[in-house]
Amino acid sequence: MTVIDEGPFDVGAFATELASAASNVEVGTTLTFENEWVRVWEVRVEPGERCPFHAHTLPYFWTCVSPGIGRQRSPDGTVMTRRYGDGDTRFSIHGIDDPLIHDLENVGDTVLRFITVELLR
Numbered sequence: 001m002t003v004i005d006e007g008p009f010d011v012g013a014f015a016t017e018l019a020s021a022a023s024n025v026e027v028g029t030t031l032t033f034e035n036e037w038v039r040v041w042e043v044r045v046e047p048g049e050r051c052p053f054h055a056h057t058l059p060y061f062w063t064c065v066s067p068g069i070g071r072q073r074s075p076d077g078t079v080m081t082r083r084y085g086d087g088d089t090r091f092s093i094h095g096i097d098d099p100l101i102h103d104l105e106n107v108g109d110t111v112l113r114f115i116t117v118e119l120l121r
Helices: 011-019
Strands: 002-008 030-034 038-045 050-056 060-066 068-073 078-084 089-092 100-106 112-119
Touching (some): 011 050, 038 050, 038 100
Antiparallel strands (some): 002 078, 030 038, 050 100, 068 078
16 A cells, blocks of 8 residues: 555535544445454445545454555545555554544546455454
């Protein structure tokens, strides 16, 4: 994963969506598996598409399975554009008291796909 660009964005343009972001815990586009231990999501974003702001409230990891370029905005007004490579993986620990809130927009010309696994226990 390589940072291509970063800077500010107009938070006001997303105010309505951000107001409900903490309650949006759908961290992928398709839930593919769930049991008492894990929840597995596919994140599939076509070129030009955007996933809305959502909250990560559990420890989780993601792996990129179809590389591309994604833009991620955070509620503090920062935006970062990254090039994701096949197999890029990251682990994060978050909770209800310390959620990670962001969106994801595909600004490249290929389908951007990740597998995200939330740890439930």
